[in-house]
Amino acid sequence: MPEFLKELNGELMLYKEVVSFIAAAIGIIALFFTAIQIRRNSKQIKANSIYEIQKDARIAASELFENKGIYKSMLAKEMKMKDKSYHLIGKYFNFYASVYQQRRLNVIDGRIWKPFLAEMQQFLEMDLAKKFWKKKKGLGQYDKGFTKLVNKLIEKQN
Numbered sequence: 001m002p003e004f005l006k007e008l009n010g011e012l013m014l015y016k017e018v019v020s021f022i023a024a025a026i027g028i029i030a031l032f033f034t035a036i037q038i039r040r041n042s043k044q045i046k047a048n049s050i051y052e053i054q055k056d057a058r059i060a061a062s063e064l065f066e067n068k069g070i071y072k073s074m075l076a077k078e079m080k081m082k083d084k085s086y087h088l089i090g091k092y093f094n095f096y097a098s099v100y101q102q103r104r105l106n107v108i109d110g111r112i113w114k115p116f117l118a119e120m121q122q123f124l125e126m127d128l129a130k131k132f133w134k135k136k137k138g139l140g141q142y143d144k145g146f147t148k149l150v151n152k153l154i155e156k157q158n
Contacts, residue, residue, distance in 0.1 A: 089132040
């Protein structure tokens with residue numbers, strides 16, 4: 001092999017190493033910025049989830065308190081299956097089940113979960129909520145973990 005080709009080959013190997021090093025550095029920097037972006041997106045998703053939970057709670061509460069008849073019916077001892085209050089109780093259970101799932105998936109943390117748990121405990125003190133739960137829990141429409149939680153909260157009251 002001629003001498004100039006040997007020198008050219010040596011220089012090309014040096015350039016190859018420099019280019020490989022630069023490409024590796026760019027890759028590491030790109031991974032770092034990607035990790036930052038993923039973390040930001042994760043926080044934004046959690047914030048949006050918390051906002052939606054609070055929005056759903058406000059809507060349910062306004063529906064409850066705008067209609068005094070429903071509120072009185074919910075506090076009464078007697079419950080009718082076709083009553084609007086019965087339907088609203090179902091909405092509340094679905095809302096709490098949704099919040100439970102978000103907690104289970106670590107979308108919301110303990111700071112958010114703790115007040116919802118206390119609110120759910122208070123909700124379950126209503127006779128209408130207990131009657132609804134006794135009737136519906138056997139249908140299997142709720143997650144086992146949520147069912148276990150509700151049963152535990154009701155037992156705590158006794």
